[in-house]
Amino acid sequence: MKIKYNLIHKDSNCNARYGKLETRRGTFETPMFMPVGTLANVKTLTPEELQEVNSGIILSNTYHLWLRPGTDVIEKAGGLHKFMNWDGPILTDSGGFQVFSLADKENISEEGVFFKSHLDGSDLFLTPEISIEVQNKLDSDIAMSFDECPPYPVSYEYMKKSVDRTLRWAKRGKDVHKNPNQALFGIVQGGEFEDLRKYSALETVKMDFDGYAVGGTSVGEPKDVMYKMIEYATPYLPENKVRYLMGVGEPIDIIEAVIRGIDILDCVLPTRLARHGSAFTKYGRINLRNAKYKEDFSPIDSNCDCYTCKNYTKAYLRHLFACKESLGGRLLSIHNIRFLIRLTEELREAIKNNRVLEYRDEFIRNYNSKKE
Amino acid sequence: MKIKYNLIHKDSNCNARYGKLETRRGTFETPMFMPVGTLANVKTLTPEELQEVNSGIILSNTYHLWLRPGTDVIEKAGGLHKFMNWDGPILTDSGGFQVFSLADKENISEEGVFFKSHLDGSDLFLTPEISIEVQNKLDSDIAMSFDECPPYPVSYEYMKKSVDRTLRWAKRGKDVHKNPNQALFGIVQGGEFEDLRKYSALETVKMDFDGYAVGGTSVGEPKDVMYKMIEYATPYLPENKVRYLMGVGEPIDIIEAVIRGIDILDCVLPTRLARHGSAFTKYGRINLRNAKYKEDFSPIDSNCDCYTCKNYTKAYLRHLFACKESLGGRLLSIHNIRFLIRLTEELREAIKNNRVLEYRDEFIRNYNSKKE
Numbered sequence: 001m002k003i004k005y006n007l008i009h010k011d012s013n014c015n016a017r018y019g020k021l022e023t024r025r026g027t028f029e030t031p032m033f034m035p036v037g038t039l040a041n042v043k044t045l046t047p048e049e050l051q052e053v054n055s056g057i058i059l060s061n062t063y064h065l066w067l068r069p070g071t072d073v074i075e076k077a078g079g080l081h082k083f084m085n086w087d088g089p090i091l092t093d094s095g096g097f098q099v100f101s102l103a104d105k106e107n108i109s110e111e112g113v114f115f116k117s118h119l120d121g122s123d124l125f126l127t128p129e130i131s132i133e134v135q136n137k138l139d140s141d142i143a144m145s146f147d148e149c150p151p152y153p154v155s156y157e158y159m160k161k162s163v164d165r166t167l168r169w170a171k172r173g174k175d176v177h178k179n180p181n182q183a184l185f186g187i188v189q190g191g192e193f194e195d196l197r198k199y200s201a202l203e204t205v206k207m208d209f210d211g212y213a214v215g216g217t218s219v220g221e222p223k224d225v226m227y228k229m230i231e232y233a234t235p236y237l238p239e240n241k242v243r244y245l246m247g248v249g250e251p252i253d254i255i256e257a258v259i260r261g262i263d264i265l266d267c268v269l270p271t272r273l274a275r276h277g278s279a280f281t282k283y284g285r286i287n288l289r290n291a292k293y294k295e296d297f298s299p300i301d302s303n304c305d306c307y308t309c310k311n312y313t314k315a316y317l318r319h320l321f322a323c324k325e326s327l328g329g330r331l332l333s334i335h336n337i338r339f340l341i342r343l344t345e346e347l348r349e350a351i352k353n354n355r356v357l358e359y360r361d362e363f364i365r366n367y368n369s370k371k372e
Numbered sequence: 373m374k375i376k377y378n379l380i381h382k383d384s385n386c387n388a389r390y391g392k393l394e395t396r397r398g399t400f401e402t403p404m405f406m407p408v409g410t411l412a413n414v415k416t417l418t419p420e421e422l423q424e425v426n427s428g429i430i431l432s433n434t435y436h437l438w439l440r441p442g443t444d445v446i447e448k449a450g451g452l453h454k455f456m457n458w459d460g461p462i463l464t465d466s467g468g469f470q471v472f473s474l475a476d477k478e479n480i481s482e483e484g485v486f487f488k489s490h491l492d493g494s495d496l497f498l499t500p501e502i503s504i505e506v507q508n509k510l511d512s513d514i515a516m517s518f519d520e521c522p523p524y525p526v527s528y529e530y531m532k533k534s535v536d537r538t539l540r541w542a543k544r545g546k547d548v549h550k551n552p553n554q555a556l557f558g559i560v561q562g563g564e565f566e567d568l569r570k571y572s573a574l575e576t577v578k579m580d581f582d583g584y585a586v587g588g589t590s591v592g593e594p595k596d597v598m599y600k601m602i603e604y605a606t607p608y609l610p611e612n613k614v615r616y617l618m619g620v621g622e623p624i625d626i627i628e629a630v631i632r633g634i635d636i637l638d639c640v641l642p643t644r645l646a647r648h649g650s651a652f653t654k655y656g657r658i659n660l661r662n663a664k665y666k667e668d669f670s671p672i673d674s675n676c677d678c679y680t681c682k683n684y685t686k687a688y689l690r691h692l693f694a695c696k697e698s699l700g701g702r703l704l705s706i707h708n709i710r711f712l713i714r715l716t717e718e719l720r721e722a723i724k725n726n727r728v729l730e731y732r733d734e735f736i737r738n739y740n741s742k743k744e
Contacts, residue, residue, distance in 0.1 A: 039695045069666065069691040077669055077687060085683045294441065297449055311457045315449060319441040323411045326698045
């Protein structure tokens with residue numbers, strides 16, 4: 001078995017789905033937020049801490065691992081799980097998102113993409129075959145097809161050609177995919193164009209992947225456009241396969257995506273914000289560097305069940321950030337990841353009770369009544 | 373009860389002591405190494421992690437906390453323990469060591485020390501009374517007298533005057549010490565001069581403190597001079613009080629100090645080295661940044677019982693350091709602190725068996741046969 005998605009209940013008022021994803025490394029419920037472990041670690045945290053916040057699965061970045069420590073090192077270590085000491089499921093991206101941010105349009109050929117290393121500027125070349133081969137060796141539980149991820153906006157003509165190329169690249173990747181324990185997902189592209197999203201979805205599904213992602217989001221488009229991108233794609237995705245929205249981590253966007261039928265999502269936002277002192281709360285984000293917390297001896301959120309909220313005050317966290325002590329970013333990473341995972345837990349409960357739309361309205365009302 | 377030291381056994385071949393120190397926040401065995409939590413945290417680590425490596429007590433720095441977050445904030449938080457969520461014993465230094473590194477000789481008066489803040493260069497003035505009052509409010513379990521800590525070397529004449537001033541400052545601090553739950557230690561000074569160390573020890577002991585420190589070490593003197601400084605002082609310290617050597621953390625120095633009758637020691641070395649990729653091992657220090665560890669899938673030390681050695685390879689740690697991921701410094705801090713605490717555990721066993729001198733010889737033989 002690679003993976004198996006079980007749809008358990010659909011909200012009767014929208015497309016939100018409650019389900020379970022079985023993998024060879026454990027089963028987790030969906031919707032689920034995936035923390036990002038770019039360089040074989042979720043920054044500042046141990047695997048035990050990820051388990052403690054109920055992370056069902058984490059994401060790691062193929063491009064970054066390809067460069068450092070290199071695919072061979074991880075293969076010799078016995079795969080990414082063993083290398084980083086995480087025995088839960090891992091999804092690896094294809095490297096495409098990073099690569100396209102480092103490449104010029106004119107360096108994208110049918111064969112693959114020429115680009116400059118973000119580390120030393122050296123010339124690199126990534127193809128669908130290399131991406132899949134690297135992911136095969138990393139031995140993640142879910143690999144992603146190598147797709148072109150154009151910025152927003154591009155012309156209809158460009159996007160049409162790009163979608164076709166992404167379909168050809170998906171086929172090439174599927175053809176060389178060899179890891180018998182690893183699922184492979186297709187990615188729907190097509191930008192903000194309804195017919196291209198439909199076309200991309202239908203053609204990708206024809207290739208019969210183990211799951212499907214909605215790609216090309218979080219590339220600069222307005223929020224309402226992003227929501228449309230999801231709406232244009234999900235009706236053509238099979239109900240019995242899991243659906244992944246790439247790079248989305250704003251709480252409200254997670255809710256809107258789930259309402260539109262998304263099951264799993266990832267984003268660096270909770271850990272990146274944490275390192276800058278910013279914390280998610282029910283009433284919006286707060287920044288712990290703020291002087292007003294100097295003598296605030298209450299936790300970030302007295303209802304939060306995370307280690308940080310159970311043990312530390314805002315005054316202490318503020319002190320750590322004021323002194324540039326990395327423990328601050330670590331404690332806040334725990335809180336922020338737990339916040340998003342708890343959000344998906346609450347969404348699951350809401351779906352079971354057919355009340356996701358009400359949940360959204362309540363959430364937004366609270367979230368926009370920011371304390372700061 | 374403030375604290376109570378119980379001497380259980382003395383090594384029959386040297387002055388090494390095995391004992392227990394009772395405090396209101398728990399009892400721990402000595403010799404014991406104390407990790408340093410400068411700014412109300414042992415850098416990168418949680419209190420749970422300090423417990424897991426068997427830290428019986430930690431040290432925190434009065435000067436740093438005085439500046440940030442400020443004494444009032446910690447007092448309002450309910451004391452340092454509550455502020456930082458550590459419920460074991462805490463020893464606070466007097467601020468003297470930091471202050472003297474920031475002051476010119478001519479700015480040391482009978483009243484106290486004028487110096488510049490290391491944060492913003494502003495003018496500050498610290499006196500024995502202020503140091504003790506700040507420590508009273510921090511509510512540490514053990515406070516240290518404010519002493520003058522001259523650099524090495526200074527003239528006999530300067531040191532003689534300095535020792536007398538330190539004695540007067542110790543008296544002034546004792547007179548204003550008001551926290552009924554907090555022990556207060558005297559500090560023996562006198563540099564490398566045998567008669568001044570004896571004089572300082574005898575006069576300090578006359579004031580009847582709850583414990584005694586050997587100060588003025590780790591100020592630039594050669595190792596053999598440091599060992600002499602301890603030898604000159606300890607014969608005049610009472611057997612029924614605990615003895616603390618300040619700022620010493622090199623494994624071999626810890627052993628030599630224990631042989632000379634020291635019970636507790638502190639140093640930033642294990643955590644500072646860790647952040648730079650350097651690990652203690654039985655066979656000397658190794659640096660995990662070294663390319664030779666790229667594909668070394670063994671732990672730092674397969675006999676080490678720390679979390680890091682049980683779960684991670686040198687190759688993974690090297691990768692984290694190569695990528696500047698702070699998890700590397702965190703994992704190595706755990707290992708390095710555990711190494712020094714395990715060293716004191718082994719010293720206790722050796723003392724019980726009257727074989728500390730053999731233990732030292734074996735340790736040095738291994739430690740100097742560095743792998744790198």
